[in-house]
Amino acid sequence: MNDRPVTPALDAALLSRRQLHVVLALDCSGSMRGERIASLNYAIRSAIPELQAVAADNPEVRVLVRVLRFGTVARWHIEEPCPVEELEWEDLQAGGETAMGSALRLVGEALDPARLEGRQLPPVIVLASDGYPTDDIDRAMADFFSHETVAKATRIAIAIGSNTDLETLERFIDAPEGRLKPLRANNAPDLVKSIKWATTAPVKATSSPTNAPDNASALAAESTRVLEPDSSVVW
Amino acid sequence: MNHLMWKTAGASVLGASHKRRNLPNQDAWLAEPGLDAGSSFLIAVADGHGSPRHHRSDTGSLLAVQAVKETLAWFFDDPESLPELAEDLHALWLQSVREDLQARPCEEGVVAYGSTLVAVAGSGKHLLALQLGDGDLLLGYPDGAIERPFAEDDLVGEETYSLCMDNAARFVKRRLYNREQASRWPDFAFVSTDGVSKSFVDGEAFASVVANYRDLSADGNSLKSTVEALPGWLREVTDNGSGDDATLCIATCR
Structure with a gap:
């Protein structure tokens, strides 16, 4: 009897579940004080179970979440990639300026391929802001996009309120015409809906075992359909 | 120039996530001549997109491997037709899809059939590598590379990229190798859908x-056992x- 192997040995170390990193970069500047930061905290708290359900539906993908806050400085709120099933929320506080450039730099560094082990799905990066960057956003944006993983990421921006730097958010998304636009959250219900959608829909789209020529366009169409403005109340 | 004889093998399995959703296997494959060695060969895999918009991608992937077989049937008689190959392939796939749509119309039309395609084909003198969209295509050489x-x-x-795109032919990567001009020649070809490499x-x-x-295919006699073991692997x-x-x-000619 011939005992020679006829297929390659599958050492457990060779195979791996893919990882999906989700990074939330959240504006906690002074203008977010009051109802906005309360709504943001509520939105994330209520989005977590939905995100966990989406992840549970695709057990072949390991969803890892990190959260960064930016005010006068940018710093990690959840620094170590947290498995989504263990995710718990501690409320953010608002105050200070809008160091969005520093925030993007930190996100880019954290997603550098050299710092990620194992097989990665393109990450999901959500940036939510209600104002204009107060640091050097041009140089930060160039650094941010120099990371290969960032360039391939699904990038979602949420514009909170009516006095937002939409141009910067569009540069962050960097999508061809007809694709994703910044989501507009002009009141508390809109913000809750936007955060829920931004944290769950791209994760669902990315972690499902589908490849298609139009994933980003489909996501953009869904965002337009699902995120109809809730009311005429405007922050 | 010695005469190369190729054998081929292939297999496909339904993924766990598709099983959970009661979806069919949306991949398709083709490997000819199989275990009876032949002087020419074709291996091809196609990956149907699987999302709700592409709900007939299991048919689309099947039509893709059939289209590449038909397109390449006479290609090596006239390898100079390489520039037209992608257009011909895409046109043939579209024709098959439209015939299917005529029999059972659906709202999404051609998009419902979206699929990738990866293939390697060889004759005595030439070898052609072809790819549209994701998936993996690797060639092995006698030095082990x-x-x-x-x-x-x-x-x-x-x-x-996908066959369901209007301009799909533009994105078909292709490379033709001529044995008379090559300093070394592949003795092994491998194609797979992205569910494997990922x-x-x-x-x-x-x-x-x-x-x-x-390495394992060096012993041509063990290929039969490999074929039997492939689905489990x-x-x-x-x-x-x-x-x-x-x-x-x-595909192996060792």
């Missing part, structure tokens, strides 16, 4: 497995990795 003829597409996220921890681990397949790969449908084909 394993090489990819094509660079990865520069697309965002899990996007891929199950491995990284590209290096995947390439080592492909190299291992080349693929199942283990996808169950512990991507959860996607997993399909591979190999």
